[in-house]
Amino acid sequence: MWRRCKQLGVAQLGDGLVGLPADARTREQLDWVAEQIVKFGGTAGVWLSHPATAGQEHDLAAGMAQARAAEYRGVIEAVTAAGREPAEVRRRVLRRLRTQWRAIDRRDFFPPPDREQARQALAQLASASTTEEQPAGNLAAP
Numbered sequence: 001m002w003r004r005c006k007q008l009g010v011a012q013l014g015d016g017l018v019g020l021p022a023d024a025r026t027r028e029q030l031d032w033v034a035e036q037i038v039k040f041g042g043t044a045g046v047w048l049s050h051p052a053t054a055g056q057e058h059d060l061a062a063g064m065a066q067a068r069a070a071e072y073r074g075v076i077e078a079v080t081a082a083g084r085e086p087a088e089v090r091r092r093v094l095r096r097l098r099t100q101w102r103a104i105d106r107r108d109f110f111p112p113p114d115r116e117q118a119r120q121a122l123a124q125l126a127s128a129s130t131t132e133e134q135p136a137g138n139l140a141a142p
Helices: 002-008 024-039 054-082 086-104 114-135
Strands: 011-014 017-019
Touching: 002 024, 002 054, 011 054, 017 114, 086 114
Parallel strands: none
Antiparallel strands: 011 017
């Protein structure tokens, strides 16, 4: 269940205590996780709460943004490494990294600048792969 919570992008607040922004999607997902825990004999509940101060809310959002930023930086590093690979390897890596980027994006509630940098890196890798596939005489074709 912990992996499922991590896929949702939770912030671990304490032992067995996680936080997510309260929206319909996250609520539904947390309800499902709680149901699964109970189904397997555990104890779980979904509680709605609010940070007591604006500072606590800011710290929680910043922590979640930092976690996603690290994931986006991993995508950027993988794009850089893929740029040195042969075209067929780059295409395979590009597909995998696009899937990875979308998964990160789904759990990114407070997008850091690294999100856009990763998106641009993926676009550049795709463009380089596409350009390399075209015959030399067709490079200027629209």
